[in-house]
Amino acid sequence: MSGTRHVAVVEGRQVLYRRFGEGPAVFVLHGSPQSSRAVIAIAEACAARGLCAIAPDTPGAGRSDPLPGERPASADYARHLAGLADVLGLKRVGLYGFHTGAATACAFAGLYPDRTAAVALEGLPAWTEAERTDFTANYLPVFKPNWDGSHMAWLWARMEEQVVFFPWSSPTPQARMGYPVSPKKGVHANCMDLLDAGDAYRAVYQAAFDFRLTDWLPRLAAPALIATTEFDVLREHLDRPEMAGRGRAFAGLPEIHAACAEHLAAHPGVTAPPAPALSDRGFAVVGDEALAWRASTGAGRPILRLHAAGGMSAPIQDGEMVVTLDLPGHGDSAEGWVSPITDLQDWIDSVAAAMDALGLGDVAAEGAGLGGHIARALEARGRAHGGRSIGPGYGSPPAAGFGSVSLTPEWDGAHLVRAWRIARWERLYAPWHTRLPANARSPFETLNPSEIHRRAVGLLKAHDRWLAAAALET
Structure with a gap:
């Protein structure tokens, strides 16, 4: 089942989004530094369960214009998402989010409980202050074209390293992970996402690092599935005190995608009208x-x-x-x-x-x-x-x-x-x-x-x- 691409304008800023299936609306929010391309599999799983999955490029990622200001927060991205919902005629929606997208979805559910039918949060972050400080200082270098093209070599190495070390900026034995290096097709796709975003990628990421779970988890009123796969780099966050034992680990992607789609289908929002044309x-x-x-x-x-x-x-x-x-x-x-x-x-x-x-x-x-x-x-x-x-x-x-x-x-x-x-x-x-x-x-x-x-x-x-x-x- 393939989706279709559309464009919306929210407060004067372009948003590119993908749409899969018909039925009750679910926003499907990607992680960083990627685009909606990265959540096609879960969007298709939702569509197969009779939902209309709408996967936007987050502002400043993919082909969506960035938000104003130097350091927008997850709440700002959530408010922008509410604006997109208004433009698309969606009064009440389900939400799925992965990593950065999970932080935005959690903030949306906290800010708009009456508009949230259910949330499925994969890899919801629960950072320590030490992690937050380190990531802010080292994880997000400026991406700027150099006259000799050396930024292109950096970009490829950066995308390779992110599956070898976490954080990628700390190539130490302690940070070494057990993943295989991504195939060249996957590394290339991630590079193209960041090339579309340019230096705006930093603001989207920074919002996820600034996200504090203790500010938002108590505000979740909608039915919530909080989960990771066993191999997710944020798997250990499920065991942190802030999570209060609410999380669940799944064996792999097919299992977690099926569970998220089932959860959202069990708590449907409003049926999505046809995509408006510009x-x-x-x-x-x-x-x-x-x-x-x-x-x-x-x-x-x-x-x-x-x-x-x-x-x-x-x-x-x-x-x-x-x-x-x-x-x-x-x-x-x-x-x-x-x-x-x-x-x-x-x-x-x-x-x-x-x-x-x-x-x-x-x-x-x-x-x-x-x-x-x-x-x-x-x-x-x-x-x-x-x-x-x-x-x-x-x-x-x-x-x-x-x-x-x-x-x-x-x-x-x-x-x-x-x-x-x-x-x-x-x-x-x-x-x-x-x-x-x-x-x-x-x-x-x-x-x-x-x-x-x-x-x-x-x-x-x-x-x-x-x-x-x-x-x-x-």
């Missing part, structure tokens, strides 16, 4: 897949703007009448895109189908690189007018013998650094892989690390689909 952003369904889009609001003929190979849509500037699409397999359209894209006609067909889904008729079309080719083709088909290129792409892939340019995840994270190097060389040479004086860009684009970083993230989201797309840009 007029300025969302996902256009194309067959079994979806293209992320965003639009400015206002009267007038919009411009359909399409990005280059390996890219993703840039923010819309004030005053523009623009609709942007993340191309198939790129940006926020990358997740779940499995259809083969073998030639230019495939790209054009997918964009045209998205236009149909959005009801886009009378538009101008423009784009950079591959996006420009698609824009001109849409005009030739009579689907748009004024199709034009607004900038070049970055050229075709290098010839054989240059070396690996694959962005498929590798065991050592080399693909993360490779994406950064490609993004930087693209700004200095045309094509980027022919690094000769005659091919120097003059003047070259800015080497601002934040801009290079954004391009590198775009390349990583497209991964090897970028190669097929880049081959069409010449």
Whole structure:
């Protein structure tokens, strides 16, 4: 059972959420430094029990905008969640939370007892003051792009270490755990979550470290299941005095997911209405897949703007009448895109189908690189007018013998650094892989690390689909 992705706006801030099944509503809240991607299994378990599981990216994680302020607390995240419930038309809900999400769910239940049908709290933290002090000082370093891409190497190592030591920042015999190192696919997924969050990941984590169970557990009035698996790093928290013997340990994930889903189904909230649509952003369904889009609001003929190979849509500037699409397999359209894209006609067909889904008729079309080719083709088909290129792409892939340019995840994270190097060389040479004086860009684009970083993230989201797309840009 697969979920669908949607976008909501709460107090002016974007929230991306996933929705699974139909029935009484349950919020499914992920841990840190992850996104709603990490709770798909439990959301599917809830949907299989006749619930509508709604899994938002926590503000500042995944594709949701961060909360204001330097150090929001779990109560602030709970209040934001109540705002999301209002936007979605949910008066009374069940809640599941994992680690950070468990702290938020517990705070929500304490603040809004009349809106809480039941809670299932997996890995609810009960920190000691020594742990809280250590984690605040050492666990959350600033994540900032460096000119040489070294932050990418740090990121991969950080995500590997978190299953070897707890805390990851204390590589000592006492902190050594007994888990296997995560497979490269899992490490990569966690890296991509933090790349989406950027430095905002620290605020979400910090709220969980600031959480004090003694402030909230006495306020729990709804039916509550407090649990961990036997192998959870927070398993020992069940035995701490603050927990007052209320917790339960399960053998593994299938057992705890089944128990949480059963508990929430036994104490249902209100039935979730259909997901509301927004007029300025969302996902256009194309067959079994979806293209992320965003639009400015206002009267007038919009411009359909399409990005280059390996890219993703840039923010819309004030005053523009623009609709942007993340191309198939790129940006926020990358997740779940499995259809083969073998030639230019495939790209054009997918964009045209998205236009149909959005009801886009009378538009101008423009784009950079591959996006420009698609824009001109849409005009030739009579689907748009004024199709034009607004900038070049970055050229075709290098010839054989240059070396690996694959962005498929590798065991050592080399693909993360490779994406950064490609993004930087693209700004200095045309094509980027022919690094000769005659091919120097003059003047070259800015080497601002934040801009290079954004391009590198775009390349990583497209991964090897970028190669097929880049081959069409010449």
